[in-house]
Amino acid sequence: MNEQLAFTIEVFANGLMAGVLYALVALGFVLIYKASGIFNYAQGVMALFAAMTLVGIQNGQVPFAHLINAIFGTEVHHFGWSVHSFAAILLTVVVMIALAWAVQQFVFKHLVGQEPIILFMATIGLAYFLEGVADLMWGSELKALNVCASEGNCLPQGMNVWLEGTTYEALGYGFFIDNLDIVASIVAAILVIGLVIFAQYTKQGRAMRAVADDHQAALSVGVSLNFIWVLVWSLAGFVALVAGIMWGAKSGVQFSLSLIALKALPVLMLGGFTSIPGAIVGGLIIGVGEKLFEFLIGAPYLGGATENWFAYMLALLFLVFRPQGLFGEKIIERV
Amino acid sequence: MKYKLGTLAVAGLMAAGPVMADLVFPSLSYRTGPYAAGGIPFADGYADYFTLLNERDGGIGGEMIQVPECETAYNTEKGVECYESLKGGGGLVYQPLSTGITYQLIPKVTADDIPMLTSGLGRTSAKNGKVFSHVFNFPANYWDGASVAIKHILDEEGGDLSGKKIALVYHNSAYGKEPIRTLTELSKKHGFEFKEVPVDHPGQEQKSQWLQIRRDKPDYVIMYGWGVMNQVAVQEAVNIRFPMDKFIGIWWSGSENDVLAAGAGADGYKALTFHNVGSDYPLYDDLKEHVFDAGKSAGAGDQAGTVIYNRGIYAAMLVAEAARTAQEIHGVSDITPSQMRDGMEALEITEEKMANLGLPNFGPEFKVSCENHGGNGFAAMTQWDAEAKEWKLISDFVQSDQDIVQPLIDEDSAAYASENNIEDNCG
Numbered sequence: 054m055n056e057q058l059a060f061t062i063e064v065f066a067n068g069l070m071a072g073v074l075y076a077l078v079a080l081g082f083v084l085i086y087k088a089s090g091i092f093n094y095a096q097g098v099m100a101l102f103a104a105m106t107l108v109g110i111q112n113g114q115v116p117f118a119h120l121i122n123a124i125f126g127t128e129v130h131h132f133g134w135s136v137h138s139f140a141a142i143l144l145t146v147v148v149m150i151a152l153a154w155a156v157q158q159f160v161f162k163h164l165v166g167q168e169p170i171i172l173f174m175a176t177i178g179l180a181y182f183l184e185g186v187a188d189l190m191w192g193s194e195l196k197a198l199n200v201c202a203s204e205g206n207c208l209p210q211g212m213n214v215w216l217e218g219t220t221y222e223a224l225g226y227g228f229f230i231d232n233l234d235i236v237a238s239i240v241a242a243i244l245v246i247g248l249v250i251f252a253q254y255t256k257q258g259r260a261m262r263a264v265a266d267d268h269q270a271a272l273s274v275g276v277s278l279n280f281i282w283v284l285v286w287s288l289a290g291f292v293a294l295v296a297g298i299m300w301g302a303k304s305g306v307q308f309s310l311s312l313i314a315l316k317a318l319p320v321l322m323l324g325g326f327t328s329i330p331g332a333i334v335g336g337l338i339i340g341v342g343e344k345l346f347e348f349l350i351g352a353p354y355l356g357g358a359t360e361n362w363f364a365y366m367l368a369l370l371f372l373v374f375r376p377q378g379l380f381g382e383k384i385i386e387r388v
Numbered sequence: 389m390k391y392k393l394g395t396l397a398v399a400g401l402m403a404a405g406p407v408m409a410d411l412v413f414p415s416l417s418y419r420t421g422p423y424a425a426g427g428i429p430f431a432d433g434y435a436d437y438f439t440l441l442n443e444r445d446g447g448i449g450g451e452m453i454q455v456p457e458c459e460t461a462y463n464t465e466k467g468v469e470c471y472e473s474l475k476g477g478g479g480l481v482y483q484p485l486s487t488g489i490t491y492q493l494i495p496k497v498t499a500d501d502i503p504m505l506t507s508g509l510g511r512t513s514a515k516n517g518k519v520f521s522h523v524f525n526f527p528a529n530y531w532d533g534a535s536v537a538i539k540h541i542l543d544e545e546g547g548d549l550s551g552k553k554i555a556l557v558y559h560n561s562a563y564g565k566e567p568i569r570t571l572t573e574l575s576k577k578h579g580f581e582f583k584e585v586p587v588d589h590p591g592q593e594q595k596s597q598w599l600q601i602r603r604d605k606p607d608y609v610i611m612y613g614w615g616v617m618n619q620v621a622v623q624e625a626v627n628i629r630f631p632m633d634k635f636i637g638i639w640w641s642g643s644e645n646d647v648l649a650a651g652a653g654a655d656g657y658k659a660l661t662f663h664n665v666g667s668d669y670p671l672y673d674d675l676k677e678h679v680f681d682a683g684k685s686a687g688a689g690d691q692a693g694t695v696i697y698n699r700g701i702y703a704a705m706l707v708a709e710a711a712r713t714a715q716e717i718h719g720v721s722d723i724t725p726s727q728m729r730d731g732m733e734a735l736e737i738t739e740e741k742m743a744n745l746g747l748p749n750f751g752p753e754f755k756v757s758c759e760n761h762g763g764n765g766f767a768a769m770t771q772w773d774a775e776a777k778e779w780k781l782i783s784d785f786v787q788s789d790q791d792i793v794q795p796l797i798d799e800d801s802a803a804y805a806s807e808n809n810i811e812d813n814c815g
Contacts, residue, residue: 060599060603063599064596064599067595067596067599068595070595071593071595074593118688119688130688130690184420185420188420188424192688193419193420193424193425193428194424194425194428194645194688194690194691195425195619195645195648195649197648197649197651198649210623210626210627210650210651210653211626211627211629211653212627212628212629229599229602229627229628231595231627300592303592303620303623304592304616304619304620304623304649305616305619305645305648305649307422307424307425307615307616307619307645308420308421308422308424308425309422309423309590309592309615309616310592310616311422312422312590312592313592316592316593343596344595344596347596348596348599348600351596352585352596352600356584356586357560357584357585357586357597358560358586358587358588360588360593360596361588
């Protein structure tokens with residue numbers, strides 16, 4: 054196989070994998086925007102908070118230990134136990150649901166009917182507040198994230214040796230794909246299918262879609278807006294947890310994890326703010342587009358490091374020709 | 389009413405500001421934000437060393453020490469705000485731990501007659517004291533690091549690098565770009581092929597870069613990274629099965645944080661350093677007695693012995709010794725920032741002095757002068773032992789190639805002097 058072609062295919066495949074990871078973050082934005090019209094600036098921080106909570110619970114860390122010790126003069130840091138990954142994930146989901154309830158109860162319930170820009174500002178405040186709480190609750194140091202089904206059976210890292218060997222034998226070039234990316238793709242697929250089934254075939258899902266279509270109409274048939282928004286924020290919290298696990302497994306859990314939101318913005322611009330398939334397709338286009346551009350043009354001719362700006366430029370191009378994004382609902386305002 | 393408000397304001401200032409007779413060493417720390425994992429241990433080490441001096445020795449030369457901390461979150465604007473807000477409190481020397489903040493503070497500290505120490509970071513050509521009167525970057529700078537890395541590779545390759553490929557994976561910022569010129573010159577001198585691989589901030593996604601490295605198959609990779617970029621790069625290197633003993637990080641890419649997440653795969657990864665690693669020093673016995681066990685540790689008290697905690701201790705030790713030198717020069721204990729600058733310019737660090745301080749073999753010997761604010765450019769190599777989960781010093785402190793580094797420093801500082809109409813400070 055022609056070596057340049059092989060490299061290009063490899064970059065393409067890895068771009069798809071990276072795109073899935075971007076889409077995982079974008080999904081959380083879409084869920085909340087679709088149901089409530091709120092652009093949730095705090096989605097990245099929610100991923101950070103969820104991942105920190107997961108690691109904290111796994112390691113038996115005492116939440117707010119630093120604060121407790123400072124006030125009471127104690128020296129408590131750990132409970133002295135560790136929690137199995139699955140149990141820790143379940144407990145983290147409970148925490149994210151509690152967070153969703155608190156966000157709705159103490160913030161957005163009081164902002165019903167406000168301009169979208171006010172709601173957006175509220176999410177900025179929420180992001181910084183949540184970052185501070187995460188710091189106070191679990192500390193700022195870097196934490197290794199190991200999600201394991203059993204001893205030694207954890208999230209895989211590193212090159213997929215089978216794929217490399219098979220492609221080498223068949224094509225004369227061993228392709229590189231990261232095992233973690235493969236797992237992330239499978240998880241993302243399950244997540245999207247699960248969300249679609251939930252939205253289409255459950256009572257709560259249908260109520261969620263009704264609220265997304267028309268708040269007033271949903272209210273008139275007895276749907277509780279309050280409940281639906283808590284549900285939506287809980288789902289976004291769950292998606293944030295999945296994104297936090299996948300990204301945190303790559304780099305450890307640390308405060309820069311919140312910056313993964315920056316990777317989701319071009320995906321949303323391209324795929325639309327209201328479409329789950331849009332988030333997935335948008336993620337894949339951005340992932341492949343930025344990687345191929347870097348490989349074919351950026352690195353050889355422009356000095357490299359083009360991915361960040363190219364992703365936004367690509368999204369901008371789509372925005373010019375299709376402002377609602379690839380899968381977004383067309384905005385029609387009658388006068 | 390006015391009187392009451394005035395009284396309240398004065399009382400507030402007295403409560404907030406340090407006691408004026410104390411020696412003030414402000415700490416521009418970052419315990420929050422994306423680079424907190426590196427900022428916390430440095431700030432803890434810096435504070436703990438001064439706490440030790442207060443508790444054990446009653447300060448420096450009979451003067452107690454204050455370490456007011458200001459959170460920069462590694463943000464340049466916040467860093468400048470911190471400097472402005474703290475300088476009224478009599479800060480003797482600033483250590484920003486950020487190249488971006490350093491660049492902004494260079495003209496300010498010079499105008500305010502306050503010294504700044506940027507060990508292993510900042511503007512490399514600040515080594516030239518004839519141009520940068522108030523900036524110091526001893527004992528080593530970025531260009532020394534690049535040169536010592538190449539020296540190490542030369543040793544590994546039997547002194548011949550012709551035909552070899554060396555890639556630089558760097559944070560695409562002023563900091564990360566610092567070694568490019570040096571490595572370009574070194575590639576001409578030693579005949580190796582040099583390739584640049586930039587990574588955009590924050591470096592959470594580096595697949596493209598490491599696929600390039602997998603394709604190009606460089607013999608060695610040098611990394612100038614910081615924060616999450618380091619952890620991701622080490623993991624990606626493990627993923628593509630790049631030989632870790634041929635992967636060398638600068639000292640900002642060589643802490644426990646950078647390798648722990650990659651687990652056993654990171655074994656053998658190397659990083660430069662300008663101070664020793666571990667906690668097997670007499671100083672740590674004193675820290676245990678007077679700081680740790682006394683419940684006076686900074687932060688959560690869980691960073692002792694880590695690489696960047698040691699760097700914080702080293703940074704504090706250097707300025708404490710400079711303050712002591714300033715007290716001797718001027719014959720006063722309550723020194724001013726201007727006198728502190730004189731102390732820094734006359735600082736001499738010897739092995740005997742470090743041993744007396746409880747830090748034998750902890751760092752290179754060097755002597756600062758009016759012309760040379762950067763020491764002698766010595767750095768050493770460390771290597772990560774994944775099983776023991778510790779960094780080990782695997783070389784002596786080696787001097788950088790001054791034939792390459794010094795002309796670059798002269799050239800860059802001359803350009804700065806010309807742009808800013810600076811006369812020779814030492815003339």
